[in-house]
Amino acid sequence: MKALNRSSFMVALFAAVLALYAQVSAAPVAPPNFGGGASSQYVADEVLVKFRPMTPAQVRAATVAARSHALLANLNQTDWVQVKLGPGQGMEAALAVYRDDPNVEYVQPNYIYRATAVPNDTQYGQLWALKNIGQTITTGTYVPNSGTAGNDMNLEPAWDHITDCSSVVVAVIDTGINYNQEDLAASMWDGGASFPKHGIDYVDNDNDPMDLQGHGTHVGGIIGAAGNNTLGTTGVCWKASIMAVRALGVTGIGTTATIIQGINFAVAQGAKVINMSLGGSSAFDQTLSNAISTAQSNDVVVIVAAGNENNNNDVTAVYPCRFTQPNLVCVAALDQNYALASFSNWGAASVDVGAPGTNVLSAWAGTETTITDNFNTGGVLNWTASGGGWAYRPLISGTPVDVLANPATFPSGTYSNNADNRVYKGFDLSGTDVATLSFFAQIAVQAGDSLNLNYRRSGGDPFAGGVQLTGGSATTGGIVGPFSFDLSPCNSSTCSVGFQLLTNGSITAQGVGILGFSIATMQLNTTTYNTISGTSMATPEVAGLAAMLRAYNPLYTYADTVNAIKNGGRSVPALAGKTTTGKAVNAMSSLAFINSPTGLTATVQ
Amino acid sequence: MAMTTLAAGLACSQPSNNPAPPNRDVSSRQTRMPGEYLFTLAAEAESRVIADVYGRFGIKGIRDLGHNTFLVTFAVDPGPERIASVRGQNPQITAVQPNFVYRHDERGSVQ
Numbered sequence: 278m279k280a281l282n283r284s285s286f287m288v289a290l291f292a293a294v295l296a297l298y299a300q301v302s303a304a305p306v307a308p309p310n311f312g313g314g315a316s317s318q319y320v321a322d323e324v325l326v327k328f329r330p331m332t333p334a335q336v337r338a339a340t341v342a343a344r345s346h347a348l349l350a351n352l353n354q355t356d357w358v359q360v361k362l363g364p365g366q367g368m369e370a371a372l373a374v375y376r377d378d379p380n381v382e383y384v385q386p387n388y389i390y391r392a393t394a395v396p397n398d399t400q401y402g403q404l405w406a407l408k409n410i411g412q413t414i415t416t417g418t419y420v421p422n423s424g425t426a427g428n429d430m431n432l433e434p435a436w437d438h439i440t441d442c443s444s445v446v447v448a449v450i451d452t453g454i455n456y457n458q459e460d461l462a463a464s465m466w467d468g469g470a471s472f473p474k475h476g477i478d479y480v481d482n483d484n485d486p487m488d489l490q491g492h493g494t495h496v497g498g499i500i501g502a503a504g505n506n507t508l509g510t511t512g513v514c515w516k517a518s519i520m521a522v523r524a525l526g527v528t529g530i531g532t533t534a535t536i537i538q539g540i541n542f543a544v545a546q547g548a549k550v551i552n553m554s555l556g557g558s559s560a561f562d563q564t565l566s567n568a569i570s571t572a573q574s575n576d577v578v579v580i581v582a583a584g585n586e587n588n589n590n591d592v593t594a595v596y597p598c599r600f601t602q603p604n605l606v607c608v609a610a611l612d613q614n615y616a617l618a619s620f621s622n623w624g625a626a627s628v629d630v631g632a633p634g635t636n637v638l639s640a641w642a643g644t645e646t647t648i649t650d651n652f653n654t655g656g657v658l659n660w661t662a663s664g665g666g667w668a669y670r671p672l673i674s675g676t677p678v679d680v681l682a683n684p685a686t687f688p689s690g691t692y693s694n695n696a697d698n699r700v701y702k703g704f705d706l707s708g709t710d711v712a713t714l715s716f717f718a719q720i721a722v723q724a725g726d727s728l729n730l731n732y733r734r735s736g737g738d739p740f741a742g743g744v745q746l747t748g749g750s751a752t753t754g755g756i757v758g759p760f761s762f763d764l765s766p767c768n769s770s771t772c773s774v775g776f777q778l779l780t781n782g783s784i785t786a787q788g789v790g791i792l793g794f795s796i797a798t799m800q801l802n803t804t805t806y807n808t809i810s811g812t813s814m815a816t817p818e819v820a821g822l823a824a825m826l827r828a829y830n831p832l833y834t835y836a837d838t839v840n841a842i843k844n845g846g847r848s849v850p851a852l853a854g855k856t857t858t859g860k861a862v863n864a865m866s867s868l869a870f871i872n873s874p875t876g877l878t879a880t881v882q
Numbered sequence: 883m884a885m886t887t888l889a890a891g892l893a894c895s896q897p898s899n900n901p902a903p904p905n906r907d908v909s910s911r912q913t914r915m916p917g918e919y920l921f922t923l924a925a926e927a928e929s930r931v932i933a934d935v936y937g938r939f940g941i942k943g944i945r946d947l948g949h950n951t952f953l954v955t956f957a958v959d960p961g962p963e964r965i966a967s968v969r970g971q972n973p974q975i976t977a978v979q980p981n982f983v984y985r986h987d988e989r990g991s992v993q
Contacts, residue, residue, distance in 0.1 A: 451986070492986050525986065532915055533982045534945075534953045541948055557984035558913055563977055564920045564951060571949070582986075596982075813986050 319386035322362045323349070324371050327383040330356055340380055346371075359387065394436035396505040396515060400806065404510055405613055406633030406818055407432045414613070416808040417636025424613020428861075429633065430818060431847070432513065435825065435864035440504060442514035442824040444831070447500055447550040448543030449817070450536060451493030453478065453486040453523035455642040458494055459803045460502040460509035466520040468546070476521030477542055479535040486521035488642040489711040489765070489799065490529060493521065495807060496554050498640035499817040500824065509806060510639055513821025513864070514828075520548055525555065527713050528761035533558075537568040544575045549827055549835075551577055552820035554813030556584040556595045566600055573604040578827075578835045580820040582812040583609045583622040590624035599627050604835040606823075606842060609852065610634025610815040611861055616851045621812055623855035629843060631852045631861045634815035641807035643711075648704055648796040651679035659702070663738075666698030666778055670790075681791040683778050688719065692726075692788040694780055701775025703736050709798040712764040714746070714774060716794040719757045721787035722778070724750045728789055729777040732764060736771030743773070757792075764796060822864050829868060837872045845870040914980035917942075917959040921952045927974035935971045939964075953981060 328337050337358060341348045345363040352359055362371050368386060375384035395401070395408075403414055409429035414422045446466055456465045456475045465475035476486035488494045501517020502510045522543055524535040536553070543551050551572060558565075572579055579602070584595040590607075598607040607628045610618040612635040617623060621634065653659055658669035660681070668685035672678045681700065684692050692698075706712050714732075722728045728751060733743030746762045764774070774796075778789060819842060826838050833841070845867030846860025853859040921932050929944050929952055940957040947953055962980050969978050 525984070529986045531984045532918070533920055533979075533984070534918070534947060536984060537949075537951065538947055555984045555986050558982035560913070560980075560982065562982050563979055564922065565982070567922075567949075811986070 319368070319388045321368065322366070323387040324360050324362065324368070324375065325352070325385050325387050326358050326360055326375055326381055328356045328358070328380055329382045332356070332380045336380060340378060344371075344374060356382070394433060394440065396436075396511045397507050398502075398504060398511045399508055400510045400638060403638045403808075406430055406637060407511070407513070409613065409633075414636040414638070414808065416638065417810075418808070419612065419618070419635040419810040421613060422636050425615065428611070428613065428615040430513070430822070430861075431863045431865045435868050436515070438868060439825055439829045440515035442501065442821070442828040443516045443518040445550060445824040445827045446518045446520055446546070446548040447552060447820055447824045448476075448520040448522050448539070448546075448548035449493055449497050449500065449820075450522045450524050450539040450543065450551060450553045451488075451496050451555070452490040452525045452527070452529065453480075453488035453493045454497045454519065454521035455488045455494045455640070455801060455803070456486070456521060457801075457803050458498070458640045458642070458805075460506070460640050461494065461497055461519070462803075463503050463506075464497070464501040464512070464514075464517040464519050466518045468520070472546075474521075475519070476523070477539075478523040479538045479542075480523050480526045480531070486523040487801070488521075488523070489527045489801075490525070490713075491642040491645070491799070491807060492525070492529060492554070492813065493523070494642045495637075495639040495809060496552060496813060496817045497521070498806075499637065499814060500552065500821040502640055513818055514825055517821070517824065520546065527711055527763045527765065528715075530761075531555065533562055533565050537564055540568040540572055540579075544572050544577055549577055550820050550823045551579045552817050553579065553581045553597060554811075554816045556582055556598060558596045559594045560596075561594075561599075562596050565597060566602075569597065569600055569602050569605060573602050573835065576835050577604060578823045578838050579605045580816050580823060581605060581607050582816045583607050583624070583628045585610075585620040585811050585813075586622055587620055588622050590622045590627040594627075595622060598622070598624070604839065606630065606819060606839055608632050608634075608812060608816045608819050609856060610810070610812045611849070611851065615849050615861060617855060618810065618812075620810070621815075623852075625854055626857065628856045630819065630846055630856060630858055631849060632815035632818040634812055635810040636808055637810065637814035638806060638808045639814075641805040643799045643801040644805055645797060645799050648798070650702065650704075650794045652681045652794070653679060658700075660700045660775075661702065661738075662698075662700045664696060664698045666693060666696055667700035667776070672790075678792050681776070681789075681794070683776075683788045687788045687790045690788075691785040692722075692778060692780060694782050694785055696778065696780045698778040698780075699738065699740055699775060700777075701731075701739050701773050703771055703773045704796060705770045706764070706768045706772045706796065706798060707770040708800060709768045710765070710801045711799040712768055712772075713797045714762045714764040714795075715760065715797065717757050717759050717792050718753065719755070719790045720751045720753045721755075722750045722752070722789065723784050723786040725783055726750055726778070726780040726785070729779065730762065731775055731777065732767045733773045734767050734769045734771070736769075736773045739773045739775040740777050743775075748777075752786075757790075768798075819862055822862055822867060825864065826867060833872075840872050841867045841870040912983055914962075914982050917956045918981035919954050919956070919962075919965055920947075920979050920981055921954055921975060922977040923950045923952065924974045924976055925950060931972050931974045935968055935975065936965070 501512040504511035504515025729748035731739035733739035
């Protein structure tokens with residue numbers, strides 16, 4: 278931006294900020310136009326005039342009449358009158374003529390004052406992040422689920438100035454978005470004929486970013502669930518343009534490849550804010566870093582989550598939070614008392630700001646059920662087994678644990694050579710859109726042997742004509758690990774799932790112990806909401822604020838936006854020494870923040 | 883024995899006579915996708931330079947991700963060290979790294 282244009286912009290911005298805080302004062306100039314706000318700042322065809330003391334009443338009346346104005350009222354304040362302008366007469370011209378009248382001491386618009394904007398969404402009272410009155414979040418599972426009034430993003434006064442952020446496209450790189458959800462359908466990015474479903478999917482490599490897991494829908498709702506529509510929740514923005522970029526699968530997993538494609542798509546399609554409520558890799562990811570730098574070169578702000586491991590990110594790196602590009606803001610989670618959430622990562626050098634991240638209510642992709650299985654009835658294995666090997670084994674050390682084991686003595690002993698041990702069970706997954714199989718396992722299977730996991734939609738032995746989910750030799754290094762698989766294609770009433778240990782005649786190993794077996798299903802719909810906690814929830818609150826700032830200030834660069842977010846925040850003791858700013862985001866203060874002018878030079882003459 | 887500790891990682895290998903399993907969001911606490919690597923090539927370089935150097939490791943597929951970046955999948959994972967050790971054989975291959983895993987962890991109660 279050239280210096281002269283930058284100077285003109287800074288003057289206009291400074292005037293706008295003055296109006297945000299200004300009391301009625303002796304400033305007889307036309308007020309700034311707050312286009313996009315909830316309503317106008319003054320009555321369009323009225324002015325308030327203060328005549329000089331001792332001006333006769335007939336002189337006052339004549340002064341008003343000479344301009345074809347009407348005297349509405351003598352205000353209950355000495356020498357003040359309320360004047361109605363004539364048809365088609367502009368405010369600026371009216372102010373000028375009264376200013377030049379020798380009998381007039383002062384003139385101003387008749388400003389409008391109102392209670393701060395409050396949306397009428399039915400669940401608004403549960404959105405403590407937007408307005409904290411100390412309310413109890415009835416669906417919240419994080420303790421505490423009530424807090425201290427005033428600990429929120431200070432959005433209500435901000436909404437007096439802007440609620441519509443739809444001029445700024447926000448890309449949500451996540452599990453996708455249920456773009457039909459009742460509170461999100463009107464907030465989705467218009468991708469035209471090329472992207473009719475409001476985004477793209479790099480997990481299945483198609484143009485349908487439908488959320489099959491829920492997380493991305495929740496994030497999208499925090500940013501821009503339709504506000505003031507008498508249902509559901511509201512986002513930071515009452516109106517938004519949200520681009521759905523599916524880069525995480527049904528188990529919440531994505532990769533560098535899916536994410537960088539998502540970032541590059543978002544940049545190419547004109548997004549100016551990217552939300553990434555995800556983390557991973559403690560190793561520096563150069564390719565992902567390059568993609569964020571590409572976003573920076575294209576003036577895109579990237580908001581990312583600090584992570585939920587209760588770690589110091591300065592010591593135990595989590596990327597992308599640990600990247601240092603200036604267009605990146607990393608967000609920690611606060612609870613309802615504005616303490617650092619117990620799960621939240623922090624980092625005095627790597628995490629920038631805090632935002633509410635516990636017991637956050639927002640849209641969800643559908644209804645969920647969970648099928649659990651403990652492998653036994655009355656202590657007897659109730660799965661179908663063939664070829665021997667598999668057994669139900671209750672392990673008792675403190676809390677009893679139900680384990681599907683091979684060999685039966687696992688973790689003692691070793692499995693048999695030259696074996697084809699199969700065990701499976703049928704589950705009714707009919708009517709579901711998504712199914713995710715999860716379990717924990719300790720595995721020690723030698724090279725040359727194979728532990729296979731299969732399913733079969735028509736039921737029966739999944740190792741006779743079924744589909745393999747995974748297979749091969751493996752070890753978990755002597756400890757238990759979590760596993761998740763997409764079981765969605767098996768959505769029938771007769772879905773069978775099974776494990777097979779296939780061994781050769783050489784060295785054996787300790788075997789397999791499986792526990793915590795469950796199948797989570799989802800049926801997509803448009804009316805579900807969910808309350809969850811995480812830095813994933815804090816992140817889109819800041820992304821929504823970034824969109825608000827860029828919509829309010831169309832000439833803002835990513836640097837201006839990031840500065841306003843960081844410097845407009847509110848100092849919070851829990852974040853001192855835990856973040857670069859020590860601040861929680863504050864929407865109203867960020868709107869009012871004045872960025873230092875750049876590109877200006879001063880010449881003393 | 884109480885099995886409640888989460889694993890730090892999982893090492894998997896595929897016997898050569900078993901078909902490769904479909905990619906179904908296999909997840910433990912692995913930090914990278916086994917057998918998958920991201921190659922960055924010099925501008926105007928063609929993907930065949932990858933096959934020229936790495937073909938002997940058994941390439942299953944090469945996918946162009948744009949911005950001179952290619953996702954290469956190997957039938958058997960050579961391991962990051964071995965992948966990195968031969969990169970210098972062609973200067974048109976400017977960078978190579980594992981395909982790292984990213985995730986979200988939030989859960990809650992659906993109403």
